[in-house]
Amino acid sequence: MKVVIVGSGNVATHLSLAMASLEGIEICQVYSPTEAHAQILAERLNCDFITDPTQIRRDADVYLFALKDQALEPVIRAVPANNGLWLHTSGSMPMQVFAGYTERYGVLYPLQTFSKSREISFRGIPLFIECHREEDKNCLEDLARRLSGKVCELSSEKRRSLHLAAVFACNFTNHIYALAEEILAKEGLSRDYLFPLIDETAAKVHELPAREAQTGPAIRYDENIINKHLGMLADYPDVQMLYRLLSQSIHKKV
Secondary structure (H helix, E strand, O other): EEEEEEEHHHHHHHHHHHOOOOOOOOOEEOOOOOOOHHHHHHHOOEEEEEEEHHOOOOOOOOOEEOOOOHHHHHHHHHHHOOEEEEEOOOOOOHHHOOOOOOEEEEEEEOOOOOOOOOOOOOHOOOOEEEEOOOOHHHHHHHHHHHHOOOEOOOHHHHHHHHHHHHHHHHHHHHHHHHHHHHHHHHOOOOOOHHHHHHHHHHHHHHOOOOOOOOOOOOOOOOOHHHHHHHOOOOOOOOHHHHHHHHHHHHHHHO
């Protein structure tokens, strides 16, 4: 199976390397608008690279579009017509973004956070798939199951909701970690102090509904502590507002 990787970011890097490790799969080309990024990934995959989407080869079996949402449609419009299976990896874009450009298309969405500097095994990553044509579903499902032990068929609408939930569970949570690190750094304190707390919080939600796992001053709306914290954040109005809104939300929801 010949595969063209359209993109060179975190998802493209991890997914292409995982696919290249499978027997019978050849990554034959990488596209990225940034030459340096395309070259770095192509060297790791031992394949050619291009920076012009109109030069994407036509003879591949699968075209994997791992791009930012705003870049997806312009690149799709530029790709030469071919008979391969076109897949995107977005959590929020509908499968029908390919409609009118090819009859063979679908989605291969990995629900995970990726950083180029960290290796991760795909076997435990949930992969959510969707396919336009019934006759292509077996090919997509077979590819997904070779990559991961957790494969689920999901509609574009439900995938959008899953992606929204993932933003809250991962991206917003990580931003909160970053704010906590800034508070500690200001006082010369190590972020390592927080790791046992972070680990236990994450472990609890495997066993308890998140609402039952909630603790802290906001759950009982302890105004004495909350007001002290708000005062400490007086020089950071955006963070202060975030603290207030989160505290109010916790108190209302629990």
